[in-house]
Amino acid sequence: MSDYALELLSISCTFHSKDDPGQRYTAVADTTLRVRAGEFVSVVGPTGCGKSTLLNVGAGLLEPSSGTIKVFGQTLAGVNARAGYMFQTEALMPWRSAIDNVMVGLQYRGVPDADARQQAEAWLSRVGLSGFGDRYPHQLSGGMRKRVALAQTLVLDPDIILMDEPFSALDIQTRQLMENEVLELWSAKKKAVLFITHDLDEAIAMSDRVVVLSAGPATHPIGEFAIDLARPRDVAEVRTQPRFVELHTQIWEVLRDEVLKGYAQQLRKAA
Numbered sequence: 117m118s119d120y121a122l123e124l125l126s127i128s129c130t131f132h133s134k135d136d137p138g139q140r141y142t143a144v145a146d147t148t149l150r151v152r153a154g155e156f157v158s159v160v161g162p163t164g165c166g167k168s169t170l171l172n173v174g175a176g177l178l179e180p181s182s183g184t185i186k187v188f189g190q191t192l193a194g195v196n197a198r199a200g201y202m203f204q205t206e207a208l209m210p211w212r213s214a215i216d217n218v219m220v221g222l223q224y225r226g227v228p229d230a231d232a233r234q235q236a237e238a239w240l241s242r243v244g245l246s247g248f249g250d251r252y253p254h255q256l257s258g259g260m261r262k263r264v265a266l267a268q269t270l271v272l273d274p275d276i277i278l279m280d281e282p283f284s285a286l287d288i289q290t291r292q293l294m295e296n297e298v299l300e301l302w303s304a305k306k307k308a309v310l311f312i313t314h315d316l317d318e319a320i321a322m323s324d325r326v327v328v329l330s331a332g333p334a335t336h337p338i339g340e341f342a343i344d345l346a347r348p349r350d351v352a353e354v355r356t357q358p359r360f361v362e363l364h365t366q367i368w369e370v371l372r373d374e375v376l377k378g379y380a381q382q383l384r385k386a387a
């Protein structure tokens with residue numbers, strides 16, 4: 117069996133431009149990205165560079181213009197059934213209670229209701245929400261809703277977890293709590309994680325490896341860094357370690373110019 121849980125091989129994605137449908141826009145160009153089984157990999161890059169596009173490709177939700185996706189060595193066709201996905205935006209169904217939101221994926225898979233409920237309850241308690249199962253999303257705080265979404269993803273026991281800036285909407289304290297919780301859950305059952313963020317601190321604190329993407333168009337990886345900080349980590353504490361600061365300086369050196377390019381492009385688009 118392949119060492120890799122997920123391989124994106126020479127992926128390119130070209131879209132019709134939103135502003136002018138006659139024009140083509142190459143968001144991602146010839147990108148290869150691999151995640152080993154049990155490895156936590158973060159992808160950082162400037163706003164709009166193509167991070168979500170790559171994640172959608174890995175999830176099998178978006179077909180690339182060229183390139184191959186492999187899942188545990190098998191070429192992917194269609195949706196990636198071995199992957200669980202956690203989005204940046206709220207993905208909970210507002211008309212379903214927390215427990216019903218966590219159960220829904222199991223129900224789709226044909227798990228009997230009583231069994232699904234039991235597993236969902238166990239997951240709600242693992243994310244610190246036992247007793248909150250009957251609440252509806254609007255009755256929960258932003259952090260609690262993220263916990264429900266996390267339980268909703270993990271209850272399906274995916275071998276690959278794809279996360280697209282899952283905590284960007286949270287305040288910094290809640291965010292750090294959630295990051296630590298994710299690391300704790302991950303270390304108990306090492307799954308392959310592909311984590312998208314534009315926050316370099318978060319990427320270093322969480323990951324085994326950080327991949328830096330260039331600004332678009334034609335985004336591609338321009339740097340890759342092994343994060344050799346000891347685990348278990350506390351994401352707030354780890355930031356004070358000299359090695360963290362060293363890694364941050366090294367990676368920022370590569371990322372800074374791309375962020376500036378990305379920012380300039382955003383300004384041009386807005387003009």
Ligand SMILES: Nc1ncnc2c1ncn2[C@@H]1O[C@H](COP(=O)(O)OP(=O)(O)OP(=O)(O)O)[C@@H](O)[C@H]1O
Pocket residue numbers: 131132133134141143161162163164165166167168169170314332
């Ligand atoms: N379906 C689409 N049609 C046209 N253009 C698209 C489509 N999806 C993405 N793009 C363009 O591709 C580029 C990359 O978008 P993507 O959302 O992957 O970036 P991102 O790095 O995740 O951004 P952010 O950091 O803001 O979340 C952007 O310029 C976007 O406008």
